[in-house]
Amino acid sequence: MDFKINELSQYERYKFLSALVIPRPVAFVTTKNAEGKHNAAPFSFFNLFSEDPALVVLGFSHRPDGRSKDTINNIRASGQFVVNMIDKSIIGAMHIASADFLPEESEIDFAGIDLSPSQAVDVMRITESPVSLECKVFEIKDLTERRALVLGEVLAIHIKDEIFDPMTRRVIPENYSPIARLYGNEYAWLGKRYTKAIPTRDEIREKGLQAGDIPED
Numbered sequence: 001m002d003f004k005i006n007e008l009s010q011y012e013r014y015k016f017l018s019a020l021v022i023p024r025p026v027a028f029v030t031t032k033n034a035e036g037k038h039n040a041a042p043f044s045f046f047n048l049f050s051e052d053p054a055l056v057v058l059g060f061s062h063r064p065d066g067r068s069k070d071t072i073n074n075i076r077a078s079g080q081f082v083v084n085m086i087d088k089s090i091i092g093a094m095h096i097a098s099a100d101f102l103p104e105e106s107e108i109d110f111a112g113i114d115l116s117p118s119q120a121v122d123v124m125r126i127t128e129s130p131v132s133l134e135c136k137v138f139e140i141k142d143l144t145e146r147r148a149l150v151l152g153e154v155l156a157i158h159i160k161d162e163i164f165d166p167m168t169r170r171v172i173p174e175n176y177s178p179i180a181r182l183y184g185n186e187y188a189w190l191g192k193r194y195t196k197a198i199p200t201r202d203e204i205r206e207k208g209l210q211a212g213d214i215p216e217d
């Protein structure tokens with residue numbers, strides 16, 4: 001089947017594209033409004049973009065009623081946010097926080113999460129998150145009236161001790177399993193890993209490595 005993007009309604013584009021480009025990590029983003037109240041919401045149009053500058057990217061749409069979301073409003077006003085990664089220790093809280101609360105209600109209270117001070121920004125991080133990336137706005141690009149792209153520069157990183165090896169200064173992969181967003185209401189855990197270094201020309205030319213050779217489990 002072949003499609004031109006213009007043949008698809010907005011709903012179909014969302015349905016196909018979000019189901020095809022998977023898995024996506026989920027950023028549980030904390031922000032603070034002008035009154036000092038914190039907000040937490042999940043965003044899966046999210047990824048790491050580069051390391052120098054250290055940039056993450058977030059994609060925002062408006063609500064169906066046309067209002068912009070609290071997270072982007074707070075980011076525009078304060079220029080700061082924290083991306084909290086989500087693993088088993090906090091996935092239940094993320095699902096609760098994604099419910100449609102009334103403005104006077106706090107998803108943070110309902111989700112039962114705690115906040116801790118950040119190192120480099122004046123927005124708290126989620127204490128239970130395995131990893132928090134403290135960001136300041138690098139650029140906000142308004143793509144249309146209802147869509148915006150936020151580039152955030154990571155100023156500081158918080159990593160839970162149990163997933164960090166101080167000797168190698170590396171993440172311990174067995175201890176870190178962030179969730180993956182699929183589409184609709186579907187999510188996944190990371191599956192089986194495999195190791196394969198970039199092949200050398202020698203491996204391909206002399207040892208006959210071919211595209212059909214699938215890395216072993």
Ligand SMILES: Cc1cc2nc3c(=O)[nH]c(=O)nc-3n(C[C@H](O)[C@H](O)[C@H](O)COP(=O)(O)O)c2cc1C
Nearest residue numbers: 039041042043044045059060061069070071072098
């Ligand atoms: C797993 C998940 C991923 C989401 N990803 C996005 C996203 O990338 N962009 C977006 O605009 N909304 C996304 N949403 C919807 C927002 O989280 C939702 O609109 C939320 O209520 C916004 O809260 P806020 O008004 O406090 O910012 C996502 C929701 C869930 C549950």
